[in-house]
Amino acid sequence: MVNPRGPPRARPMDMTSPGPLLPPYGVVVGVLLHLVVYLFAMLYSYAEQLFLKKDDNKINKRDAPAICDLHRCKDGPVRNGHIGQRPPSINPERLKDFVEEDYLNGDVKTWEMKIVSRNEELLGDALSLIPQSSTRTSQSSHNKLIRFEDISAAAFKIQSGVQKTPCMYSRLSKQYGVDIYLKKEFLQYTGSVKERGVLYLLTSLPQDQQRKGVIVASDGNFSMAVAYHASELRIPVFVIMSTSTSPARVKMCREYGAMVISYGTTAKDSQMHARRLAQENGYLYLEEEDSAVYLSGLGTVGLEMYEQVPKLDAVIFPAGGHCGLLAGSAAALKHLNPHISVIGVESESFPVLQQSLKAGHPTEDQACSNHHFYGDVSGLCFGNNSLQLTGKLVDKVVAVREEDILISMLRLLEYERATVDAEGAIGLAALGCWEAA
Known part of the structure; x- marks a missing residue:
């Protein structure tokens, strides 16, 4: 039987029927991205905390000696990455670092490598033998005065470890009316000639x-x-x-x-x-002293200056502290050319060298009221080696005022763009005093 109304029509879709159960694709991706970013941030923060905790109060220098921390290595010292069995040999409480440094147990990491061997001993034929205090423990050559051969050996041995600093013509020459050459030892890695x-x-x-x-x-x-x-x-x-x-x-x-x-x-x-x-x-x-080895190393400054500046007439050195730079360099310069005038400069506040030369022996330490300004130039005690070399080889020792040193520091900053301490400016201060005189 045929339906007169025709085939049944399709029922329209009910727009109110519920949609799919899953959220749209874009929403899912956004949620996952937020979750990944959050987890990454949490992991990064955690890793950063671990890194800071691990490196806290540690030496951040490449190839630095490894120090055993008593909180982590209670069984003994660290040796090549392994914990030994020997107990600490000193009381760690006495070694507490009040600047939040690690504890020290008296042992360090042993480095398995060949260290520079000692050259053949050249420190002989001393001009005189001077008994030294038993408290000095660093070298056995305290009572030997240096020779030019000692300075030459030092220059050869340290040539790859220190800078051969320039000795340059200065613009200050026009201000003082003489040719001035400045030996720029502040260009050493630590900024000091004592290297x-x-x-x-x-x-x-x-x-x-x-x-x-x-x-x-x-x-x-x-x-x-x-x-x-x-x-x-x-x-x-x-x-x-x-x-x-x-x-x-x-x-x-x-x-x-x-x-x-x-x-x-x-x-x-x-x-x-x-x-x-x-x-x-x-x-x-x-300790900073006047052993032949230490003075020979400092004397390489005079050796370099003679090579770098033709026709030297006079050289001015700081004479404060232990007087090692003045004594060692004078030994080199006077050997190369006895006619070069070597002049030492110290502060009027503590003219220790002048008093010692007058007395014929090292005088006692003098208190410095402004140690933070003078630093290594302040009146430290020096030994007989430096005193004898100075008395024999140095032509003149002068004293300058503190205000003259300050003015020289400013002039070096203005003309040379060099920031130096009192020890670096005291030579120019002496030159300024002679100009005024």
Whole structure:
């Protein structure tokens, strides 16, 4: 039977019927992206915290000596990445670093590599033998005066470890009416000429002592030079500083690669503590002194100046501190040309060298009221070697006022774009005094 109404029509779709259960594709992708970003941020934050915690108070210098942390290595010292069985040999509480440094247990990582061997001994035929104090433990050649051969040997040995700084004609020549050449030792890595003596001192140590390590108590340029070059030679190095040392100095010394320990309120306290640690643990206590090795390294400055500047008439050196630069360089210059005038300059506030030359022996230390300004130029005691070399080879020693040193520092900044300390400007201050006279 045929339906007269025709085939049944399709029922229209009910627009109100429920849609699919899954959200649109774009929404799903957006949610997943947000989830991935959130997880990545969480993981990055967690990794950063672990990294900071791991590197907290650690030395961030390449190839620095590894120090054993007592909180992590209670079974013994670290040796080539493995924990040994020997207990700490000193009391760690006495070595607490009050600048939030790690504890020190008296042992360091042993580096399995060949360290520069000691050259053939050249320090002989001393002009005189001078008994030295038994408290100086760094070298056995305290009582030997240097020869030109010693300085030449030092120049050859340290040539690859220090900068041969330029000795350049200065624009200040027109201001003073003479030809002035400036030896720019502030271009050394630590900004100090003492790198020369320190490097020669360290490379002259026996290999067994280089493996044991060295310790120094100073907050000046000497400790900075020891920290840097000892780390470069893979020699474990410890620096004892008083609690009054500026945080910038402490941070700088750590960045050079040293283990810094704050102890005592004065430099004398730090020195006594360093000597005690050296005796208990086999470290070599280094101090700025007038041994033949140290003076020979500093004397390479005079050797370079003679090569760099033709027809030298006179050379001016700072004479403060231990007087090593003046004595060592005078030995080199006077050997090459006895007619070159060598002049030393010190501050009127503590004319230790002038008084010592007048007395014929090293005088006692003089207190400096402005040590932070003068730094290494302040009245430190120097030895008989420096005094004898100075008395024999230096033509004149003069003293300048503090205001003249300040003016010279400003002139060097204006004309040479060089920021130097009092030791670097004191020579120009003497030249200014002669100009005024």
